[in-house]
Amino acid sequence: MIELVGFDADDTLWHSEPYFQDAHAQFERILGSYLDLADARVHERLLDTERRNIKLFGYGAKGMTLSLIETAIELTDATISSRDIQKLVELGKAILTHPVELLPSVREAVAEVAQRHRVVLITKGDLFHQEAKVRDSGLADLFHRIEVVSEKDTATYSRLFEEFGQVPEHFAMVGNSLRSDIEPVLALGGFGVHVPYAVTWALEAEHAADLGSPRLRVVTSMAEVPAAIAQLAG
């Protein structure tokens, strides 16, 4: 029996990671004026900075922008011009202002699930930006609750279950991230529907989800989610 269904947002309901990857590509281009990109391992160094800073900044575009700036100053041995640093600030602003583009079948799929279950949106990251995207998506009316959390781990899901007055055994989570959407929910005894997205951020790719769990379904698009939930619920 499934009563409550949670939906992830970024790269589940709408595109997100490509905007970050585009910012990373432009970051490399800017650094190309200062470095031999073939030697510099820009991508790895940026990941190192992000991994270190995430404990301080959390997830989201503002923290990413500060990590871009810090990495650029390090990698260029502080020779980068402040005009180019302003370009890095603009990369962050571009992520914060891009239009919200829904993935295919999203509204129909959420609406169909909502006919049989209470549905909530559970998204990780920057509160301000996530709220703006929910507003721009036009989907807010479909959800009983919108929860922006700083981390999607078992502690967070447990707190949400308490706030929702729900037990994990009656909850299913739909999302693209095995690490954030599937692993902790399965671990707590809930259900998962994994909808893989084309690309995954390196820091999001590490996971220990039980891919053999009978409480997990993997689908290829949001259009298949209502049937997957019905199967799990049956």
Place this chain on the structure above:
Amino acid sequence: MIELVGFDADDTLWHSEPYFQDAHAQFERILGSYLDLADARVHERLLDTERRNIKLFGYGAKGMTLSLIETAIELTDATISSRDIQKLVELGKAILTHPVELLPSVREAVAEVAQRHRVVLITKGDLFHQEAKVRDSGLADLFHRIEVVSEKDTATYSRLFEEFGQVPEHFAMVGNSLRSDIEPVLALGGFGVHVPYAVTWALEAEHAADLGSPRLRVVTSMAEVPAAIAQLAG
């Protein structure tokens, strides 16, 4: 009758604004190598940038840091060195890592109010940083719920009342900001206890709170809050 009492966090339970003001002072010192500070109106220009960026960044130290960087590049006509820009990044990190210092009598006052009412913490700003401060404060166990919101206006308070299952007429808010803690709650029919803090951020100082309201008490420290709530409730 008051059933639920909300407490603001920054500059109500613990010191916050002085860390931002200290960052601003160091920002001016760094810019002093590039500009005649007497002419440059650094403070006003920074506020202009913050006012513009707040619609994109929301509140908090990461957005402030990006605004420092942007203002510095503008004001120095892009002559600021990237070493000095790294110093601005460090100013932001210092705010994110300062220890949480409680204001006097905070734990006792919240605990006393909690004996007679449900108490919740309602704070505005960066989700990740606010959660870290709540954790470090040692106060989390006193609160029934912790709510980090992106803006404290009537729309946000109305949503929270719905989530709490509470009407505004049975709610009192305790905080240092007339704009964020008092004005919207009084406007919705709730009660307010204003605990002014020594300094207020310029963008927080504008307000239209009804200072003559019989549903408002003004006190000089957290120690006086339990009595003020009892008065309002009686």
